[in-house]
Amino acid sequence: xxxxxxxxxxxxxxxxxxxxxxxxxxxxxxxxxxxxxxxxxxxxxxxxxxxxxxxxxxxxxxxxxxxxxxxxxxxxxxxxxxxxxxxxxxxxxxxxxxxxxxxxxxxxxxxxxxxxxxxxxxxxxxxxxxxxxxxxxxxxxxxxxxxxxxxxxxxxxxxxxxxx
Amino acid sequence: xxxxxxxxxxxxxxxxxxxxxxxxxxxxxxxxxxxxxxxxxxxxxxxxxxxxxxxxxxxxxxxxxxxxxxxxxxxxxxxxxxxxxxxxxxxxxxxxxxxxxxxxxxxxxxxxxxxxxxxxxxxxxxxxxxxxxxxxxxxxxxxxxxxxxxxxxxxxxxxxxxxxxxxxxxxxxxxxxxxxxxxxxxxxxxxxxxxxxxxxxxxxxxxxxxxxxxxxxxxxxxxxxxxxxxxxxxxxxxxxxxxxxxxxxxxxxxxxxxxxxxxxxxxxxxxx
Numbered sequence: 351x352x353x354x355x356x357x358x359x360x361x362x363x364x365x366x367x368x369x370x371x372x373x374x375x376x377x378x379x380x381x382x383x384x385x386x387x388x389x390x391x392x393x394x395x396x397x398x399x400x401x402x403x404x405x406x407x408x409x410x411x412x413x414x415x416x417x418x419x420x421x422x423x424x425x426x427x428x429x430x431x432x433x434x435x436x437x438x439x440x441x442x443x444x445x446x447x448x449x450x451x452x453x454x455x456x457x458x459x460x461x462x463x464x465x466x467x468x469x470x471x472x473x474x475x476x477x478x479x480x481x482x483x484x485x486x487x488x489x490x491x492x493x494x495x496x497x498x499x500x501x502x503x504x505x506x507x508x509x510x511x512x513x514x
Numbered sequence: 515x516x517x518x519x520x521x522x523x524x525x526x527x528x529x530x531x532x533x534x535x536x537x538x539x540x541x542x543x544x545x546x547x548x549x550x551x552x553x554x555x556x557x558x559x560x561x562x563x564x565x566x567x568x569x570x571x572x573x574x575x576x577x578x579x580x581x582x583x584x585x586x587x588x589x590x591x592x593x594x595x596x597x598x599x600x601x602x603x604x605x606x607x608x609x610x611x612x613x614x615x616x617x618x619x620x621x622x623x624x625x626x627x628x629x630x631x632x633x634x635x636x637x638x639x640x641x642x643x644x645x646x647x648x649x650x651x652x653x654x655x656x657x658x659x660x661x662x663x664x665x666x667x668x669x670x671x672x673x674x675x676x677x678x679x680x681x682x683x684x685x686x687x688x689x690x691x692x693x694x695x696x697x698x699x700x701x702x703x704x705x706x707x708x709x710x711x712x713x714x715x716x717x718x719x720x721x722x723x724x725x726x727x728x729x730x731x732x733x734x735x736x737x738x739x740x741x742x743x744x745x746x747x748x749x750x751x752x753x754x755x756x757x758x759x760x761x762x763x764x765x766x767x768x769x770x771x772x773x774x775x776x777x778x779x780x781x782x783x784x785x786x
Contacts, residue, residue, distance in 0.1 A: 367557055407581050407620045414618060415581035417568075420661050420693045443692035443746050463564035464661065464695035464745055465778040467581040468572035485631050487620055499564065501557055501747065511557065512692055512746050 352497070356398030357437040361458050364502045366509035370460065371497040375477065376400040376440065380419055382488035384427035386481050393480035393490060396434040400460075403441030405487030407467070413474040413493060417467035418442040421459070425449055432456055440500060444512030450504055461503035461511070473498040520605040523653070526784045527609025530655040531586060532617050534782035535578045538569060541724040542699075542754075542779045549697055549744075549751040558749030565744075565777065580778045583619040584657030586610050586641035589720065591648025603643060606653075610634070610641050622660070644713070651786040654720060662698065662776040665690035668712055671768040679704065679770055684736040686772040687753060692746020695776035697754045699723055700737065703771040706761035711769035714759040719775050723755035730756045744777075754779075 353360065355374030364370070377394055379387070379401045387393075403424060406416035421441030428445065429452045437457035439445070442464035453459060462470065473496050480490040504510045516524070538546075550562035572579040588606055592598060611634045613619055623637040624630060635641070667686045671678065683702055690698070703714025726734060734756040743749025754777065763769060 369560065405581065405620065407578060407583065407618060409618045415578045415583075415620075417581050419582070420664075422693055442695065461745060461747060463561050463568070465580040465776055466564045466568035468575060468577050468579060469564055469568035470581075471577065472571050472575070485621070487622070499560075501560060503747070511748065 355400050355438070357400060357457070358398055361437050362455065362506045364458050364505050365507070366502050366505045366511045368502040370500045370502060372400070372460065372500055373496050374494070376402045376493055376495055378402045378404045378406060378491040378493065380405050380488050381423055381427070382484045383481060383490045384424055384431070386484060388427070388430055392434065394492065396431065396436050399436050400438035400440060401431060401436055402493070403439065406491055408476065408486055408491065411476055413471045413476050415467035416470045416474060417465055418462045421445050428452065444503055444510065450508060450510050453504055453506055454508055455506055458502050458506055459504035460500035462498070462500050470498065517601070520601055520608070522786055523602060523605035524608040524612060526653050526786050527588065527606050527655065528612045528616065530653050530782045530784040531610065531613035531619070531657065534655045534657055534780040535583055535617050535619070536576055537573050538579065538779065539781060541722045543569070544724050545754045546777060549754060553750055555743065555749050557747050558744045561744035561747060578617060578619070579780065580659060581620055582659035582661065583617070583622065584659045585622055586635060587656040587658050587716065588641050588643045589654040589656070590643065590645045591650060591652045592645060593649060593651050594647070596651055598645060602645070606641060606643055607636050610636055652783055653786065654781060654783040656716070656720065656781045659776060659778070662694035662774040665694040665774045666715070666772055668708070668769065668771040670708065671770050673766065673768050675768060680733045680736055682770055683733050683756070683772050684740070686774070687737045688740055690774055691742055694774045695778065696742055696746060697744055697751045697777050699754050699775040699779050700733070700756040701773040701775060702733070702756060702758045703773070704758060704760045705763035706769060707763070708769055710761055711771040712773065714761050715771035715773035718757040718759040719773060719779065720781060721757045723757060723779065726755055726757070730758050
């Protein structure tokens with residue numbers, strides 16, 4: 351199934367285990383970016399936005415390597431993002447029950463294979479950067495995706511592939 | 515003007531880092547292929563397919579396999595004619611600085627408290643450099659990512675708990691769950707002191723992973739019963755291999771260190 355950002359109510363039809371090819375703009379955000387956004391606000395429109403838990407390698411205004419980081423580090427920082435309208439999260443390893451509940455009726459968590467940084471970069475074009483002062487790994491990079499292969503890890507109905 | 519010795523070492527370190535970051539060793543690819551062949555879950559199979567596609571793209575584009583290019587750990591063997599010197603350490607650090615630009619590597623080294631990033635993957639005690647005497651002058655690089663390193667543990671067990679070692683190692687893997695990018699490789703250091711047990715566990719990750727002894731296989735089977743699977747999405751293989759290194763220890767001690775490594779087990783040895 352193909353999806354394009356910004357995401358709308360179509361994400362509510364997704365079920366954990368569904369494979370998705372995602373296109374459109376996503377924003378990288380790790381620990382520091384989440385803290386910065388809570389303090390200084392979103393540097394982009396959060397309605398329907400997708401956050402990618404990723405600290406990429408960037409060189410010469412291009413994405414060299416950009417696999418996902420461990421999403422669990424953002425467990426306690428995620429609810430305010432969803433409250434602001436974010437509908438999609440991309441990361442690895444899944445998230446807490448609190449986030450599963452916060453996604454209910456609103457959005458989904460997409461799993462991308464950890465370590466697959468070259469594959470991810472091959473689907474990406476760099477559009478810009480926000481909060482660059484946080485450094486390469488922690489800044490908010492604005493990236494255009496073309497058909498990034500994802501699996502729905504947690505859906506908007508409480509189904510969670512990481513919980514067995 | 516750097517000496518020829520300095521240049522040789524810096525260039526060798528830079529090359530070893532480049533090769534380690536962009537192409538996995540044959541034994542690691544082989545165990546990943548075996549795990550894929552044995553997997554029946556379609557979601558888990560999809561994860562392996564992404565892994566193989568990624569390895570191909572990284573090689574073709576000459577870019578890092580994973581964006582967490584790690585902290586650089588170096589193992590150097592010195593033949594009798596090469597002196598142990600400050601220049602050797604300085605040259606190794608220079609190799610890391612050059613690789614940071616040329617590979618490129620993500621700058622990962624920060625001050626532990628201020629979190630200020632040095633920008634060049636060097637800092638106090640980093641790269642970690644381990645030097646031993648040997649027959650040949652070799653540099654082995656083990657880039658270590660944080661996702662798996664963060665899930666590592668050490669336990670000062672009781673001498674009466676030898677039989678409980680497999681249970682402890684499996685518990686570390688269970689606690690780690692999806693976070694260290696499974697399927698994982700588990701380095702176990704048994705014995706030594708508090709610090710050398712951890713060093714043994716990390717050195718175990720340098721061993722070929724396409725073979726295991728009975729003890730290692732027993733622990734590996736126990737971990738695979740957990741069903742965590744690739745990326746925690748469920749599957750038959752949670753650990754690709756368990757490798758154990760042993761050291762003598764105090765009669766009153768049984769240190770056991772478990773160093774977790776993600777599927778992207780990067781290492782490369784260059785001979786000078």
